[in-house]
Amino acid sequence: xxxxxxxxxxxxxxGDGGHGCASVHxxxxxxxxxxxxxxxxxxxxxxxxxxxxxxxxxxxxxxxHRKAGNGKPGQGSHRQGADADDIIVHVPEGTVxxxxxxxxxxDLVGHGTKFIAAYGGRGGLGNAALANKRRKAPGFALLGxxxxxxxxxxxxxxxxxxxxxxxxSAGKSSLVSVLSEAKPKIADYPFTTLVPHLGxxxxxxxxxxxxxVPGLIPGASQGKGLGLEFLRHIERCSALVHVVxxxxxxxxxxxxSDIDAIEAELAEYGGLSDRPRLVALNKCDVPEASELxxxxxxxxxxxxxxxxxxxxxxxxxxxxxxxxxMAKVVSITRDQQAADEQPQVVVVRxxxxxxxxxxVRPEGEAFRVIGIRPARWVRQTDFSNDEAVGxxxxxxxxxxxxxxxxxxxxxxxATVIIGDEDNAVVFDWKxxxxxxxxxxxxxxxxxxRLEEW
Numbered sequence: 368x369x370x371x372x373x374x375x376x377x378x379x380x381x382g383d384g385g386h387g388c389a390s391v392h393x394x395x396x397x398x399x400x401x402x403x404x405x406x407x408x409x410x411x412x413x414x415x416x417x418x419x420x421x422x423x424x425x426x427x428x429x430x431x432h433r434k435a436g437n438g439k440p441g442q443g444s445h446r447q448g449a450d451a452d453d454i455i456v457h458v459p460e461g462t463v464x465x466x467x468x469x470x471x472x473x474d475l476v477g478h479g480t481k482f483i484a485a486y487g488g489r490g491g492l493g494n495a496a497l498a499n500k501r502r503k504a505p506g507f508a509l510l511g512x513x514x515x516x517x518x519x520x521x522x523x524x525x526x527x528x529x530x531x532x533x534x535x536s537a538g539k540s541s542l543v544s545v546l547s548e549a550k551p552k553i554a555d556y557p558f559t560t561l562v563p564h565l566g567x568x569x570x571x572x573x574x575x576x577x578x579x580v581p582g583l584i585p586g587a588s589q590g591k592g593l594g595l596e597f598l599r600h601i602e603r604c605s606a607l608v609h610v611v612x613x614x615x616x617x618x619x620x621x622x623x624s625d626i627d628a629i630e631a632e633l634a635e636y637g638g639l640s641d642r643p644r645l646v647a648l649n650k651c652d653v654p655e656a657s658e659l660x661x662x663x664x665x666x667x668x669x670x671x672x673x674x675x676x677x678x679x680x681x682x683x684x685x686x687x688x689x690x691x692x693m694a695k696v697v698s699i700t701r702d703q704q705a706a707d708e709q710p711q712v713v714v715v716r717x718x719x720x721x722x723x724x725x726x727v728r729p730e731g732e733a734f735r736v737i738g739i740r741p742a743r744w745v746r747q748t749d750f751s752n753d754e755a756v757g758x759x760x761x762x763x764x765x766x767x768x769x770x771x772x773x774x775x776x777x778x779x780x781a782t783v784i785i786g787d788e789d790n791a792v793v794f795d796w797k798x799x800x801x802x803x804x805x806x807x808x809x810x811x812x813x814x815x816r817l818e819e820w
């Protein structure tokens with residue numbers, strides 16, 4: 368059974384807002400108690416939050432559907448509906464959130480960092496909140512808004528300073544174990560390492576992390592072996608260390624060809640050419656391997672300009688020079704990043720939820736009204752209640768929708784569509800209801816202007 372997952376899809380569904388309540392206060396000797404319907408509660412959000420106690424996306428992989436609760440409806444006597452609890456989905460640090468089109472929505476770094484995957488719907492207003500001088504006792508309430516839903520792709524990209532790359536069984540896991548306190552599984556067969564391992568290394572005053580990336584083989588960038596699944600884990604590394612097996616007996620393999628093969632896969636994957644490289648020629652406790660390392664060291668340095676280190680993870684030789692070389696590269700990179708980060712004031716100007724903008728777009732013989740507020744108002748309207756429909760017409764007229772329809776050439780009886788294609792309301796336009804027109808003494812829940820239709 369899998370114990371590590373670095374890619375998962377979460378189906379997040381937020382809760383719906385509770386409906387508002389249409390109620391009139393009734394008490395003996397108080398015939399004019401007035402409206403007392405409370406507002407509905409807010410639906411719960413689905414929130415992704417970084418948790419240092421979470422190391423993989425396994426739980427999301429096992430339970431991809433996350434749904435928040437709905438807000439409670441309002442009640443009489445001005446009782447407000449309870450808000451639903453948010454659903455917190457714990458993710459490891461370094462999780463990248465993308466939508467179904469591959470667009471990056473969030474890069475979650477830092478314990479406690481949150482990203483709202485799905486927004487809960489707002490509760491509908493009760494008739495107490497809708498009362499005004501002209502409509503003193505509304506016979507309707509607004510419906511709660513539906514919560515949003517999203518299918519998001521989560522990818523874990525390990526946060527490490529140094530990434531160890533190389534063929535399977537080159538000694539990467541052994542190197543992590545001797546440089547740090549990490550205890551990865553070690554064995555002499557291909558693909559022993561099935562998950563990335565992290566180790567914390569100290570060299571002088573510098574403390575950094577080293578990641579053992581599962582073994583790469585030619586064709587990894589096209590999905591062969593395990594490489595494609597784990598190449599993402601070296602994207603954040605400041606430096607890469609080629610761990611080369613100098614004692615391999617496989618035909619057609621030698622240190623130079625191994626390095627060339629791994630570099631070809633890294634180039635195919637892309638985005639890693641600017642990372643500093645170091646070369647660790649491993650298993651030099653074997654005499655033949657030590658001789659081979661001596662032969663290729665000068666060639667690697669001359670041709671590529673990379674520092675080369677002869678090491679043996681079994682004999683624990685040559686480790687300190689490699690450790691301090693890693694620390695030096697990490698320190699230089701950190702200093703450069705600190706120098707590049709200029710202090711600046713970040714001004715966030717999110718689009719207002721109550722944006723009054725809208726657009727009337729002709730679509731053949733019909734007209735579509737597009738805008739945040741018109742679409743929300745339609746979702747909140749109980750179309751079985753004539754007074755609620757009249758209230759919607761008043762709101763649209765005050766917003767200027769009627770005037771814009773006339774400018775666009777709409778005539779009485781024209782088809783008007785409000786909302787997105789997936790959730791739209793279609794009706795025949797009758798420009799006979801005007802904002803602010805008195806209702807007279809019509810019974811609650813009715814609107815005499817609609818009788819003319």
